[in-house]
Amino acid sequence: MAKLKKPDCAKCPVRVCEPSVKADEKPPFDKAPDFCPMKNMADIVQDVMTEYDRPDVKEFARQASLQEFECYEQTPEGRRTKNPRILELMEFSRKCGYKKLGLAFCAGLNHEAKTLTEILENNGFEVVSIRCKAGAIPKERIGIKPNQKIGGAANWESMCNPILQAEVLNAAKVDYAIMLGLCIGHDTLFIKYCRVPMTVIAVKDRVTGHNPLAALYTINSYYSRLKTKHG
Numbered sequence: 001m002a003k004l005k006k007p008d009c010a011k012c013p014v015r016v017c018e019p020s021v022k023a024d025e026k027p028p029f030d031k032a033p034d035f036c037p038m039k040n041m042a043d044i045v046q047d048v049m050t051e052y053d054r055p056d057v058k059e060f061a062r063q064a065s066l067q068e069f070e071c072y073e074q075t076p077e078g079r080r081t082k083n084p085r086i087l088e089l090m091e092f093s094r095k096c097g098y099k100k101l102g103l104a105f106c107a108g109l110n111h112e113a114k115t116l117t118e119i120l121e122n123n124g125f126e127v128v129s130i131r132c133k134a135g136a137i138p139k140e141r142i143g144i145k146p147n148q149k150i151g152g153a154a155n156w157e158s159m160c161n162p163i164l165q166a167e168v169l170n171a172a173k174v175d176y177a178i179m180l181g182l183c184i185g186h187d188t189l190f191i192k193y194c195r196v197p198m199t200v201i202a203v204k205d206r207v208t209g210h211n212p213l214a215a216l217y218t219i220n221s222y223y224s225r226l227k228t229k230h231g
């Protein structure tokens with residue numbers, strides 16, 4: 001049997017999954033490339049839709065799409081965006097009936113965590129927050145050597161503890177967990193152990209003000225080194 005082409009949507013020249021046709025017209029699916037998952041994984045495309053038939057999932061997906069819709073406004077000049085993600089976070093939480101929010105934040109974003117907490121509380125939400133260093137477990141506990149500590153070999157350095165962050169928010173029975181600036185890998189562990197619905201308000205990027213896409217936006221200038229092929 002011929003080997004299936006791996007999905008490669010990022011390189012798609014046609015994007016017929018979002019066709020420019022009227023609602024009652026048939027999209028030109030025959031124009032999809034060989035690597036299109038709609039062609040090669042049609043069974044999965046079909047199967048996942050049964051998940052959306054579950055009433056809770058369908059309602060959640062509907063609210064998410066409504067949230068997406070409400071982030072645009074029609075003006076005489078045309079359609080434009082209007083809300084930053086922090087407003088969206090509150091609007092979507094209200095849509096879902098979430099009142100108790102859990103904030104898992106990075107020690108490097110103390111100020112942002114405090115500001116966000118104040119904003120959420122000023123808008124009627126209860127906030128449970130947990131810092132990544134909670135537990136005060138020294139990094140040696142997970143095998144970090146003295147010379148691998150950021151603050152120097154002689155100093156105490158608490159490990160980031162995303163599993164504790166997740167379990168504290170699980171135990172507090174928050175309605176919705178929010179990740180704020182957790183490091184790569186620590187975020188992966190938080191996602192693995194978090195058992196309540198969760199979203200991300202920001203990811204860690206130490207050199208771009210937590211905006212990793214800045215390196216892509218400047219890839220033809222300041223970050224051109226990212227275009228170098230390795231391996």
Ligand code: SF4
Pocket residue numbers: 008009010012013014015016017018032033035036037038
């Ligand atoms: S789903 Fe198919 S048509 Fe859409 S971007 Fe991917 S490859 Fe292109």
